[in-house]
Amino acid sequence: MVETVAVTRAITNLNEAHEKFRLTQTNDPQFFNEWYEDLPNITEAEKASLERLKNRYLYYIADGAISEGTVNIIMLSPLQELLGLCDPPYKIRGEKYVQIEIDQGETILQGRINALVVQNLLWVVLIESKQYGFSVLQALPQTLTYMMANPNSETPVFALIMTGEDYMFVKLNQQNRQYARSNKFTIANPQNNELYDVVRVMKRIMGLSVQP
16 A cells, blocks of 8 residues: 655655655765856846845844745745846746655655756755754755755756855755755855855756746
């Protein structure tokens, strides 16, 4: 009998994701060079918008933890608008339902990604940061699970895990079951606005033959 299990119950840590999907993390720097090579420039107008977003986040976080819904409104939605992700040739789908077979089809993982999916190439996973010390790495196991549900298994898929304060990119090759992650970018750095880097990486990924 086929068992149906929620993703959040079946995959609770990175070792479980590795075991159930036979995944390995690669240290080959060329496997995921999209986050640090040939990054496009950003305009002065874009820099001004990103400075405003950083200051906005710091303004809100001064009152304490920020809910997921608030982060969506004050950070994620403005970022996607800045990048033009709501307009052709891109398409965004939110609250995407996924179903993944494991254990030779004996178990089906089901879940609804609290995410924005752009043309099945870039999956933006928005996670909630309510607890002190919460890390984007804690969302990596479930993010990899959702990425395994990508229907275009021949093409590498990318994800952005974000809390509003921290951002990390992931690349997965479903065919050879390898993945890699970027450095963590953070708004908490007082010297630099690392949202600049986040937007440059997103532009680089979205330039990888997204079809209209």
